[in-house]
Amino acid sequence: MRNGFAAPRFHMGSHGIDATAAINRNARQQRWQGVVFAADPMARISMDGVSVKGVPGNPEKDGYISNPFKTIQDRNIMVTMKWGPNTDRGVDPNLWIFFSHALDRVEEEDGWIFVRSGDAFAAVKVVGGYQWVTPWEHRDNLRPKSFVRLLNPDSPIITIANDAADYNNDFAAFKKALKSQPIIWADGVVEFATITHEGPLAPGKINGKTVQLTPPRVNDSPFIRSDWDSGIIYVRKGKETLKLDFSDPDNPVRTFDAPVTSEFPPGVGTATPIVFEH
Numbered sequence: 001m002r003n004g005f006a007a008p009r010f011h012m013g014s015h016g017i018d019a020t021a022a023i024n025r026n027a028r029q030q031r032w033q034g035v036v037f038a039a040d041p042m043a044r045i046s047m048d049g050v051s052v053k054g055v056p057g058n059p060e061k062d063g064y065i066s067n068p069f070k071t072i073q074d075r076n077i078m079v080t081m082k083w084g085p086n087t088d089r090g091v092d093p094n095l096w097i098f099f100s101h102a103l104d105r106v107e108e109e110d111g112w113i114f115v116r117s118g119d120a121f122a123a124v125k126v127v128g129g130y131q132w133v134t135p136w137e138h139r140d141n142l143r144p145k146s147f148v149r150l151l152n153p154d155s156p157i158i159t160i161a162n163d164a165a166d167y168n169n170d171f172a173a174f175k176k177a178l179k180s181q182p183i184i185w186a187d188g189v190v191e192f193a194t195i196t197h198e199g200p201l202a203p204g205k206i207n208g209k210t211v212q213l214t215p216p217r218v219n220d221s222p223f224i225r226s227d228w229d230s231g232i233i234y235v236r237k238g239k240e241t242l243k244l245d246f247s248d249p250d251n252p253v254r255t256f257d258a259p260v261t262s263e264f265p266p267g268v269g270t271a272t273p274i275v276f277e278h
Contacts, residue, residue: 037122078159079190121166130148130155
């Protein structure tokens with residue numbers, strides 16, 4: 001299940017995995033997730049199941065981890081743990097986290113990695129510790145890519161992003177607020193803010209409620225809705241509407257300015273980001 005949260009200065013997206021579903025372990029399902037910032041098209045923080053060339057045991061080519069991670073996301077916060085049931089021979093099984101060369105600032109404090117990109121802030125915490133594979137520096141070219149590597153492959157990863165305006169454009173206040181938040185990691189379960197990640201084989205919780213990985217809608221956002229297997233897609237932006245009806249595949253129907261009914265989404269985003277006291 002793909003989750004996303006959009007704010008004026010960044011987009012954050014992740015994958016929720018139903019670990020009870022049957023998986024073709026021979027398939028290569030490469031998944032990217034992270035934060036993309038508005039300040040620069042290349043400014044991003046990401047996690048991937050690919051190890052860059054030159055890792056020990058695999059010096060000549062890239063290698064892959066299939067379905068590498070499972071994430072629980074609540075708006076602008078993600079908590080990630082490795083899943084990865086299949087790894088190429090010789091590939092480092094630890095997840096690597098990429099920090100783009102186009103970011104403005106990357107600073108480390110108390111085990112947190114803090115990022116500034118334009119008018120957005122972000123923070124990453126590898127609960128079990130990390131090390132830089134290639135140290136970060138701001139530069140004009142992509143190579144060499146800057147990654148951190150998890151010291152413990154089962155470490156939880158916490159990622160937060162906010163518009164700078166959420167913290168009155170005060171980067172120091174953002175850092176102070178994040179460093180003061182409690183993190184509990186015991187017996188394979190991590191608790192942070194509204195999220196409880198119970199490991200890769202459990203659904204986890206948001207605000208104490210079990211995450212629903214088989215929702216009744218295939219699309220569910222402020223702008224697009226579609227019930228699972230209905231073939232009908234409702235699109236709305238403000239007062240503008242569009243209905244796409246594929247329930248009869250041989251005779252699809254497109255209706256502009258359809259009357260607004262309860263099937264349509266609200267047409268405007270209402271979710272607000274989580275902002276910690278600072």
